[in-house]
Amino acid sequence: MLRYMARRLLILLLSLFVAAIVLFVLLRLLPGDPANALVGVGATPEQIAAAQAQIGSDQPLAVQFVTYLGDLARFDLGKSFVSRAPVIEEISRRLSVTLPLTLAAFLLSMLIAIPLGILAAVKSERWYGLLLSVVSQVGIAVPVFWLGVLLVYVFALNLRLLPSGGFPLRGYGDPARAVTSMVLPVLTIALIMSASLMRYVRAATLEVLGSDFLRTARALGESRTGALMRHGLRNAAVPVISVLGIELSTTFLGAVVVEQVFSLPGMGSMLLLGIQQRDYPNIQGVLIISTLLVLLTGFLADLLQRVLDPRLRKEARR
Amino acid sequence: MSDLLTVRDLRLSTPDKVLVQDLSFSIAAGERFGLIGESGSGKSLTSLAVTGLLAPGLRAEGSVELAGTQVIGAPERRLVGLRGNAVATVFQEPLTALDPLMPLGRQIAGPVRRRLKREGAETSGAAVRAEVMALLEQVRMPDPARLIGAYPHEVSGGQRQRVAIAMALACRPRLLIADEPTTALDVTTQAEIVRLITSLVDELGIALLFISHDLAVVGQVAERVMVMRHGRAVESGPALQVLTQPQDDYTRNLVAAARRFDAALEGQG
Amino acid sequence: MSAEQTDNLTETSGRRRSRGNATYWLGLLLVGVIVLAGLISFVWTPYALSDMVGGRLEAPSLQHWAGTDRLGRDLFTQLMIGARIALIVGCGAVVIGAAIGVTTGLLAAFATRFLDDALAAVFDILIAFPTLLIAMLVVAAREEASLGTAILALGIGLSPIVGRITRILTKQVLGQDYITAARVSGTSWGAIVFWHILPNIAPFLGVNLALQFGLAVMAEASLSYLGLGAPPPNASWGRMLQEAQGTVYTAPWGAILPGLALFALVIGINLLADGLRDRFDPTKGAA
Numbered sequence: 001m002l003r004y005m006a007r008r009l010l011i012l013l014l015s016l017f018v019a020a021i022v023l024f025v026l027l028r029l030l031p032g033d034p035a036n037a038l039v040g041v042g043a044t045p046e047q048i049a050a051a052q053a054q055i056g057s058d059q060p061l062a063v064q065f066v067t068y069l070g071d072l073a074r075f076d077l078g079k080s081f082v083s084r085a086p087v088i089e090e091i092s093r094r095l096s097v098t099l100p101l102t103l104a105a106f107l108l109s110m111l112i113a114i115p116l117g118i119l120a121a122v123k124s125e126r127w128y129g130l131l132l133s134v135v136s137q138v139g140i141a142v143p144v145f146w147l148g149v150l151l152v153y154v155f156a157l158n159l160r161l162l163p164s165g166g167f168p169l170r171g172y173g174d175p176a177r178a179v180t181s182m183v184l185p186v187l188t189i190a191l192i193m194s195a196s197l198m199r200y201v202r203a204a205t206l207e208v209l210g211s212d213f214l215r216t217a218r219a220l221g222e223s224r225t226g227a228l229m230r231h232g233l234r235n236a237a238v239p240v241i242s243v244l245g246i247e248l249s250t251t252f253l254g255a256v257v258v259e260q261v262f263s264l265p266g267m268g269s270m271l272l273l274g275i276q277q278r279d280y281p282n283i284q285g286v287l288i289i290s291t292l293l294v295l296l297t298g299f300l301a302d303l304l305q306r307v308l309d310p311r312l313r314k315e316a317r318r
Numbered sequence: 319m320s321d322l323l324t325v326r327d328l329r330l331s332t333p334d335k336v337l338v339q340d341l342s343f344s345i346a347a348g349e350r351f352g353l354i355g356e357s358g359s360g361k362s363l364t365s366l367a368v369t370g371l372l373a374p375g376l377r378a379e380g381s382v383e384l385a386g387t388q389v390i391g392a393p394e395r396r397l398v399g400l401r402g403n404a405v406a407t408v409f410q411e412p413l414t415a416l417d418p419l420m421p422l423g424r425q426i427a428g429p430v431r432r433r434l435k436r437e438g439a440e441t442s443g444a445a446v447r448a449e450v451m452a453l454l455e456q457v458r459m460p461d462p463a464r465l466i467g468a469y470p471h472e473v474s475g476g477q478r479q480r481v482a483i484a485m486a487l488a489c490r491p492r493l494l495i496a497d498e499p500t501t502a503l504d505v506t507t508q509a510e511i512v513r514l515i516t517s518l519v520d521e522l523g524i525a526l527l528f529i530s531h532d533l534a535v536v537g538q539v540a541e542r543v544m545v546m547r548h549g550r551a552v553e554s555g556p557a558l559q560v561l562t563q564p565q566d567d568y569t570r571n572l573v574a575a576a577r578r579f580d581a582a583l584e585g586q587g
Numbered sequence: 588m589s590a591e592q593t594d595n596l597t598e599t600s601g602r603r604r605s606r607g608n609a610t611y612w613l614g615l616l617l618v619g620v621i622v623l624a625g626l627i628s629f630v631w632t633p634y635a636l637s638d639m640v641g642g643r644l645e646a647p648s649l650q651h652w653a654g655t656d657r658l659g660r661d662l663f664t665q666l667m668i669g670a671r672i673a674l675i676v677g678c679g680a681v682v683i684g685a686a687i688g689v690t691t692g693l694l695a696a697f698a699t700r701f702l703d704d705a706l707a708a709v710f711d712i713l714i715a716f717p718t719l720l721i722a723m724l725v726v727a728a729r730e731e732a733s734l735g736t737a738i739l740a741l742g743i744g745l746s747p748i749v750g751r752i753t754r755i756l757t758k759q760v761l762g763q764d765y766i767t768a769a770r771v772s773g774t775s776w777g778a779i780v781f782w783h784i785l786p787n788i789a790p791f792l793g794v795n796l797a798l799q800f801g802l803a804v805m806a807e808a809s810l811s812y813l814g815l816g817a818p819p820p821n822a823s824w825g826r827m828l829q830e831a832q833g834t835v836y837t838a839p840w841g842a843i844l845p846g847l848a849l850f851a852l853v854i855g856i857n858l859l860a861d862g863l864r865d866r867f868d869p870t871k872g873a874a
Contacts (some may be wrong), residue, residue: 015708015712018714021513024712025727026724026728027727067589075592111510120753123372131749137854137857138464138854139859141801141850141853141857142850143805143809143828143846143849143850143853144809145808145809145812145825145828145829145846146828146845146846146847146849146850149828149832149842149846150484150842150843150846152832152835153836153839153842154836157836158836158837210415212409212411212414213414213415213416214409214416215371215409215415216407216409216415216416216485217417217428218371218398218401219369219371219401219407219409219495220401220402220406220407220429220432220485220486220488220489221398221399221401221402221403221406221429221432221489222429222432223394223398223403224394230428231417231419231420233422234419235417235418237418238419240574246714246715249715249716250715250717253715253716253717253720254717254719255449256719256720256723256813257719257809257812257813260812260813263831267735271723272723272725272813272815275723275724275726275727275815276814278727283724283727287724291712294712294716295712295715295717298715308419309419310418310419310469310471310472311416311418311469311471
């Protein structure tokens with residue numbers, strides 16, 4: 001197990017390194033100098049040259065590349081072209097919005113989808129079991145920004161229960177407002193996530209319900225519910241965990257749309273702003289940290305699966 | 319004394335197909351009964367009907383009386399009380415029949431704890447563990463101490479089937495259903511498992527419903543047999559009589575084919 | 588599983604299939620209506636796209652079936668053009684995604700162990716990134732937003748998913764005995780790809796591409812919602828929603844209708860793909 005973890009961590013670092021290179025190449029080998037975007041359309045050649053010198057884009061690409069990698073190795077993500085502030089500071093500020101948003105939505109969606117998915121499978125012949133599976137099928141086609149706007153329309157504008165968007169300037173220094181401004185975004189993401197998660201939970205549970213070992217347990221006097229609790233949940237959990245890992249990643253990465261709907265100052269809006277302003281260090285920083293989180297999530301999901309399933313552990317030893 | 323299991327005019331069907339019909343047989347307490355038929359003949363479905371474990375889409379009609387209780391149409395709660403208590407089943411494929419994620423010892427402990435509770439005995443961890451070890455000895459499992467911590471994929475097919483038998487015995491049922499218990503095993507292991515089942519049911523006074531497509535195996539195990547084809551019984555009677563002087567054409571063909579096969583094997587050896 | 592139980596299963600799947608047929612037709616209807624609206628928009632729309640033909644934020648009426656936006660432009664016209672754009676972007680993205688994905692997927696399946704592992708790892712990592720995010724980066728990399736950029740961006744965004752599926756499907760086919768037989772009888776790899784592999788993976792891949800189409804349409808709407816999609820005068824449901832968000836309290840239809848159209852198209856495609864899978868999949872349809 002330890003050796004497996006070490007190997008996986010090595011692969012993780014390697015992937016991160018490759019991702020960093022790909023990002024650099026993708027952003028730098030393109031036409032146009034970011035300095036142009038920095039100084040605006042009507043700038044004089046002198047202004048452009050000054051801007052280039054300031055952000056280092058006048059250096060040869062090879063030099064820029066080495067500097068970039070060297071900085072990365074020291075966990076230095078550089079400074080924003082636009083604000084000149086260290087990227088890492090901006091990211092940590094933004095993560096304090098996006099991480100709670102994603103994790104709360106993730107937990108809520110599990111609370112919704114796991115019981116309902118199991119219910120949909122166990123009662124698949126009843127009308128409400130069928131209804132649940134239809135709802136989840138319909139749910140995955142709902143555009144996230146549409147749901148967000150509809151929730152704002154109902155809960156913020158008509159019922160006036162919650163703010164329609166924004167985040168307090170003082171952040172968590174204003175806890176009540178910070179929390180209330182998170183409610184609708186969390187709900188939006190969680191509902192969309194639940195729909196697809198429920199489908200997976202239902203499928204995994206159905207698979208287990210049809211399994212021979214559940215029939216064995218019942219043939220020896222275990223009740224259907226008892227057999228499902230004792231044997232079913234753990235077996236159904238193994239495939240669901242990898243789905244959960246992917247869902248968590250895509251939610252984190254997909255937060256950009258929800259942050260835009262609710263004007264939240266998170267990672268997603270930082271990326272969008274970076275793209276609009278051609279602020280390469282910010283774009284790179286957001287993506288590298290995101291990649292790291294995605295890889296870590298996958299790593300944790302793998303590890304958890306291995307803890308649950310002895311057959312996977314055996315493969316790893318080979 | 320009335321029979322332990324009485325099946326009368328059993329009919330199993332889906333909305334557009336009849337799978338089993340006009341099936342009647344009975345098994346006395348302690349008797350070993352064999353059900354023979356090729357795959358698709360309805361023999362496994364019959365055994366599921368006896369335990370009330372048919373898939374939801376299937377309709378069962380007629381009468382199945384097990385230990386004085388009518389199974390057909392019975393609510394699930396009554397069936398749960400019957401399963402384990404009156405009847406236990408060993409299935410064909412021991413790899414999928416066991417939970418892949420649970421150590422074998424804990425899997426056997428499940429039915430053990432249920433039975434101890436039923437009997438009002440002590441259900442402490444130590445009592446259950448002692449009973450699990452005793453069962454593993456009973457099914458002649460080599461190295462039981464190591465085995466209780468092992469997972470199904472870590473032991474051989476024969477050992478897995480021994481665990482499945484131990485789990486069924488843990489219930490102390492009055493009827494043991496063995497549904498093709500040896501089909502997934504190699505020939506040597508088959509013989510061992512068949513001997514094990516036969517001696518255990520005799521020792522413990524359990525009735526046996528042994529289901530197989532293999533004439534020779536059923537001949538070794540059962541006192542009385544019934545041959546099924548296309549969902550109907552074609553012939554039944556004492557094992558010796560049916561297997562040596564078959565009356566029905568289909569049975570005769572089966573027996574002749576089995577003889578030819580045996581002869582070919584002997585000719586080789 | 589014994590033959591008896593197989594009988595039983597075909598019975599339930601038969602019932603499921605008739606239910607599947609109903610949803611298939613519903614999917615066809617939804618997609619059909621939207622495709623029709625998109626096609627008609629080439630020859631006729633109620634008004635010109637950018638003309639201010641009514642009052643501001645008018646509710647749906649006989650003159651303006653879907654109401655008007657805050658500049659007094661007709662929303663039904665925008666919805667029709669939006670359908671056209673969604674379909675063009677969806678088709679274009681799927682074609683590009685399939686071209687890149689199928690090529691790299693085939694390459695991985697045929698390549699040496701090392702290259703195969705490397706490509707598989709790349710697919711796996713890229714799949715963790717939503718199509719939308721990859722598309723955003725491609726847009727960032729291009730100088731300016733345009734319809735072509737959106738199509739290219741989404742096509743690239745889809746390609747790792749297609750690549751991964753192609754690789755897995757191809758490997759399955761390559762493991763079959765008839766491929767070995769064809770190799771032994773001297774058939775070239777090119778002929779094997781053309782005659783054996785592509786026909787065998789086509790049905791499953793086709794169903795999957797239909798699902799990717801739904802994904803692309805959704806991502807296009809998100810992209811234009813974020814302001815990175817095809818710029819005006821192209822109408823896009825995503826941008827319509829974004830523009831109507833500010834006035835959702837006074838004119839909710841402006842936000843509800845484009846979202847509804849997008850929702851209908853995506854669910855229609857999903858239902859259609861499910862139905863197609865049931866038809867194509869020989870393991871399900873045989874009974």
